[in-house]
Amino acid sequence: MVKKNMSILVVDDEKDYCEVLKLILENDGYSVETCFNGQEALKIMENKAFDIVVSDLSMPVMDGFELLKAIKERDYDADVLMLTAYGTVEKAVEAMKAGAYTYVTKGMDPAELLIEIRNIRDKRITDMKNALLREKARNKYMLESKSPRYRQMLEMAEKAAASESNIMLFGESGSGKEVLATFIHERSNRKDASLLDLNCQALSDSILESELFGHEKGSFTGATQRRMGLFEAASGGTLFLDEIGGVSMNLQAKLLKAIENRTIYRMGSNTPINVDFRLITATNRNLKEDMDNGLFRSDLFYRISTIVIEIPPLRERREDIPLLIEHFIDSYSREMKKDGIKISDDVLEILTGYDYPGNVRELKNIIERCMVLSEHGEIEKGYLPSDMLSGRAPERFRSPRSGSFETDYTETLKEYRSKAEKAYIEELLSRYHSDMNKVADILSISRRQLFNKLVEFGLK
Numbered sequence: 001m002v003k004k005n006m007s008i009l010v011v012d013d014e015k016d017y018c019e020v021l022k023l024i025l026e027n028d029g030y031s032v033e034t035c036f037n038g039q040e041a042l043k044i045m046e047n048k049a050f051d052i053v054v055s056d057l058s059m060p061v062m063d064g065f066e067l068l069k070a071i072k073e074r075d076y077d078a079d080v081l082m083l084t085a086y087g088t089v090e091k092a093v094e095a096m097k098a099g100a101y102t103y104v105t106k107g108m109d110p111a112e113l114l115i116e117i118r119n120i121r122d123k124r125i126t127d128m129k130n131a132l133l134r135e136k137a138r139n140k141y142m143l144e145s146k147s148p149r150y151r152q153m154l155e156m157a158e159k160a161a162a163s164e165s166n167i168m169l170f171g172e173s174g175s176g177k178e179v180l181a182t183f184i185h186e187r188s189n190r191k192d193a194s195l196l197d198l199n200c201q202a203l204s205d206s207i208l209e210s211e212l213f214g215h216e217k218g219s220f221t222g223a224t225q226r227r228m229g230l231f232e233a234a235s236g237g238t239l240f241l242d243e244i245g246g247v248s249m250n251l252q253a254k255l256l257k258a259i260e261n262r263t264i265y266r267m268g269s270n271t272p273i274n275v276d277f278r279l280i281t282a283t284n285r286n287l288k289e290d291m292d293n294g295l296f297r298s299d300l301f302y303r304i305s306t307i308v309i310e311i312p313p314l315r316e317r318r319e320d321i322p323l324l325i326e327h328f329i330d331s332y333s334r335e336m337k338k339d340g341i342k343i344s345d346d347v348l349e350i351l352t353g354y355d356y357p358g359n360v361r362e363l364k365n366i367i368e369r370c371m372v373l374s375e376h377g378e379i380e381k382g383y384l385p386s387d388m389l390s391g392r393a394p395e396r397f398r399s400p401r402s403g404s405f406e407t408d409y410t411e412t413l414k415e416y417r418s419k420a421e422k423a424y425i426e427e428l429l430s431r432y433h434s435d436m437n438k439v440a441d442i443l444s445i446s447r448r449q450l451f452n453k454l455v456e457f458g459l460k
Contacts, residue, residue: 006121007031007049011041011067012056012083017106021054024110025117033225038062042070049077052120056083057092057103065095072099079120143183147317153309154183160307161187166259168244168304169282171311174361177282180311181240190278193237196230201246204435209251210267213258219268231264231275238278244304245285245296246432248441256300279304295442314356314363321352324360328367329379336371343379350381354388422457425450429459 008030012018018034025032035041039062041053053071057064068080082103084092092103101120104113145151160167161184169177178197185195198211206220214229230239247255258264259279263272281304290296314321325343333341356362370383432438440450
């Protein structure tokens with residue numbers, strides 16, 4: 001996705017010079033953080049991505065050349081601009097050979113520095129747009145279908161795209177919700193602006209709130225700089241919130257207010273910020289059931305679900321499986337430089353008849369596996385996963401609520417309930433990465449009650 005603003009990390013042991021650069025760059029619209037040596041820069045970059053690193057070449061502890069090499073070794077996606085003092089140009093040229101984008105001499109007119117920064121910015125925007133075009137080309141196969149139901153869904157999505165209504169995408173994991181969100185954005189009146197996305201389920205409440213609303217410097221421990229949130233960054237464009245069902249009840253209230261009023265407040269600030277975004281949400285959960293159980297606000301549900309589009313699972317559009325297989329084989333053939341790979345009729349029959357609990361994502365992974373193993377120009381039956389050959393769903397997709405725990409049919413109802421309760425808690429702990437607050441919230445019990453359950457079931 002193309003970002004509206006660029007983030008810059010300035011690294012220089014001269015603190016006053018750092019602050020001057022920060023003011024110059026922020027005045028030109030960049031988000032800027034500062035630090036004072038290469039080691040400190042690497043620690044910051046472990047937890048946050050930057051588009052550009054502006055580093056002094058000569059510093060104690062770790063100099064700019066060593067920092068550059070570490071950035072390249074760790075494969076961080078950041079362009080490096082070197083700052084040099086007079087007399088160190090030769091070393092700066094050496095740094096460019098090692099991967100720096102360019103260098104600028106300290107003391108030069110700030111306007112010249114801004115020109116170089118803008119050149120990097122323009123190059124990165126072009127690169128991101130080209131990557132987006134390549135991604136769209138790769139995802140085009142998702143939108144080519146022989147399935148009447150899937151084609152009908154696409155027609156509905158195209159009509160919805162022309163409106164400003166909030167759209168909810170409902171579909172199983174791996175069914176292509178992000179691809180459909182991109183399809184809608186590209187056919188909307190906001191197609192020339194940014195499409196920003198966030199998986200709500202993967203983040204804790206505090207991080208999720210910061211990602212959405214942004215924060216002011218000092219608003220919480222670790223908030224060393226002001227940060228723009230996605231609501232603000234997506235203004236003029238589209239915001240796609242995946243797994244919206246993973247948002248806590250507390251944060252749902254703030255989310256509802258932002259959507260209704262189109263006004264947000266950064267964490268730690270009382271200053272309102274007007275925002276203008278198109279909202280697309282997605283979920284694989286039954287949110288109406290969650291509403292009945294007090295896990296999802298009904299007012300938020302009806303606000304974000306003006307138009308609901310259901311994506312059919314792959315097992316309900318089997319006529320598309322051969323098309324997808326052909327695409328994946330072609331794509332991986334180019335990537336792996338394996339030309340002329342064919343698939344036998346018996347393997348195609350197995351692939352077409354399988355139910356794919358992981359949907360298109362699972363099929364893609366299976367074809368990748370087969371392409372890696374293929375040695376004789378043909379995908380053979382033995383390359384398929386054992387779960388597929390046995391005709392049963394892989395363990396990672398089986399839910400406790402659909403029978404992943406065993407029973408000998410001699411248990412009392414209390415014993416069966418206890419076993420089912422243990423299995424359900426285990427699933428929630430796994431799904432939400434042992435986030436006790438989240439699991440307790442879903443179960444509508446206190447954190448202490450959950451802890452007692454873990455002890456009771458031997459999970460603690």
